[in-house]
Amino acid sequence: MEVVASAKSQEKTVEVGTFFEDMPFTKKHRFVGIALFMAFVIEAWEMMIIIMISGAIAAEFSLTPVQVGSLIGAIFLGMIPGTYVWGIVGDKIGRKKTIIYSxxxxxxxxAVSAFSPNYETLYTLRLLSGFSLGGVLACIFPYYEEMLPVKQRGKAAVFLSAGWPIGTLIALGITSLLMDLDGVLGGWRAIIFISSLAGFWAFVIRKIPESPYWLAGKGRTDEAKQIISELSEGKTVVSQGTELYVSKVKQGSIFEIFKTKMIKTTALQTIVNFCFSFGYWGLYTWIPTLLQQKGLSMGQSLGFVALSAVAQIPGYIVAAHLTSKYGRKKVMFAFVLFASIFGFAFAYSSSVFQLYAFNFALGFFSLGAWGVWNTWFGEIYPTNVRGVGYSWGVGGQRWANTVAPSLIGFVIGLGWVFGATVSFIQVFMVITLITILFIRETEGEILH
Structure with a gap:
């Protein structure tokens, strides 16, 4: 087997990312990708499933609309402290262990929440479920990007984002199959319990290696070298006399991302994460209600959700191919721009055909942009605070997930019509569009 080692490997001290510049993409990378892809699928369906079964829960516990909204938002509320805590943990104990424990x-x-005797218990456990899942949310993209060759990092990481629509479709499928069944085999409790079995995926995550970037940051150079060799299937070798290093910032410290050299990045990514998430979640959590203003039934509205999920898949694929060719900033700007245009067009659709057509285009461009952002966002901080920085931004997303349903419900309660409500949501997409212009490009750079 041919062994390829950079001339830089003969130096005494080398930045670990250097060895990912010419690393080939191997079967080991594919296995890591599949394992983490399914973890993201699990995250997506857990976040969506409660929306789809909320009607049945409301009927059993005689809930008010306010209680239903609070229950839907509980997982996101739990994820806010969860992502902050797990992000610090991920930088301290490693990406792999954090995702396994999460x-x-x-x-x-x-699983316990499936047996909730009342609303209060279910709400509390959904809150804890969100906190628990925060470790997957905070670490999954930084972890995957730290395992990938520089040339394939953008494309592969965007493909990872496609786990979101797959998770949504699985949630729809499980709900459709089980909701109307009687006894222990069906109903909302069975759906939650079956979903909880996804926690066993942790045993698959155990089979993938720890991030060599994180290991180098901990001074565990020999282990990092071994994993670089494993990932490249022996084609990239670090010599015995070489020390690996990452950017020297205090590991796992949230205060680091607010220091002078990082404060601008932190401010910009927080704005993008909040506004971009508000623009997406604010629309899709209320889409059934909004579409009923257009005369569609609840069944047709759920079909709309499924169509949106299907439209997202080609959006991710196209974005993945474009980002490795044109860079993160250009592709994301173009996709958010078109998402905004079609969002406003969707707001003022005058026929059912236009609703479906503009919704398909909106789903294609908005989620393609999310794929690019998940990748770009995971690259902008150095290794020792990548988990903390990423978790801070994800926390902003969860604040938006928590605030958006209530705020949109408030304006609908004021009597705002479909066009005005959807246009209001699209304003947040425009803010996202402007903000990304000020974030530095990372395509082709090694991670630091």
Missing amino acids: LLLYGVVS
Whole structure:
């Protein structure tokens, strides 16, 4: 087998990312990708499933609309402290262990929640479920990007984002199959319990290696070298006399991302994460209600959700191919721009055909942009605070997830019509569009 080692490997001290510049993309990378892809699928369906079964829960517990909204938002509210805590943990104990512990804890809490005797218990456990799942949310993209060759990092990481629509479709499928069944085999409790079994995926995550970037940051150079060799299937070798390093910032410290050299990045990514998430979640959590203003039935509205999920898949694929060719900034700007245009067009659709057509285009461009952002966002901080920085931004997303349903419900309650409500949501997409212009490009750069 041919062994390729950069001349830089003969130097005494080398930045670990240097060895990913010419690393080939191997079967080991594919296995890591599949394992983490399914973890993201699990995250997506757990976040969506409660929306789809909320009607049945409301009927059993005689809930008010306010209580239903609070229950839907509970997982996101739990994820806010969860992402902050797990982000610090991920930088301290490693990406792999954090995701394993997060999945296992989620599985236990979610399984117990299926037996909730009342609304208060279910709400509390959904809150804890969100906290538990925060470790997957905070670490999954930084972890995957730290395993990939520089040339394939953008495309592969965007493909990872396609786990979101797959998770949504699985949630729809499980709900459709089980909701109307009687006894222990069906109903909302069975759906939650079956979903909780996804926690066992932690045992698959155990089979993938720890991030060599994180290991180098911990001074565990020999282990990092071994994993670089494993990932490249022996084609990239670090010599015995070489020390690996990453950018020297205090590991796992949230205060680091607010220091002078990082404060601008932190401010910009927080704005993008909040506004971009508000623009997406504010629309899709209320889409059934909004579409009923247009004369569609609840069944047709759920079909709309499924169509949106299907439209997202080609959006991710196209974005993945474009980002490695044109860079993160250009592709994301173009996709958010078109998402905004079609969002406003969707707001003022004058026929059912236009609703479907503009919704398909909106789903294609908005989620393609999310794929690019998940990748770009995971690259902008150095290794020792990548988990903390990423978790801070994801926390902003969860604040938006929590605030958006209530705020949109408030304006609908004021009597705002479909066009005005959807246009208001699209304003947040425009803010996103402007903000990304000020974030530095990372395509082709090694991670630091």
